Amino acid sequence: MDRHRVLGIATDLGSRTSHTAIMARSLAIPATVGLHDVTEKVESGAAALLDGYTGLLIVNPSPETLAYYGKVEVRQSEVSKELCSAARAIGYDPGWRSHCFVGKH
Secondary structure (H helix, E strand, C coil): CCCCCCCCEECCCCCCCCHHHHHHHHCCCCEECCCCCHHHHCCCCCCEEEECCCCEEEECCCHHHHHHHHHHHHHHHHHHHHHHHHHHHCCCCCCCCCHHHCCCC
């Protein structure tokens, strides 16, 4: 899977322990699974925002929603950097699966 082309995954079937969810987590790709009939209701090419933390798929998000989630993304990135720095400061190597390496490829 090309990580630069796949920005998120939304599926009709699945659970937190499904192959898709596990793979997405390991690649730090947002995913929401088990949306029942999402592939029937959302048209191909529609603008969508995927919140993998809450399981929301927002189709055609408003400018306000995009601004809100932009702030959420910035804050999440800041927290992730802080956690990685703290882990390294105590000598812990987060390893290759860590989100510490996201964006450094």
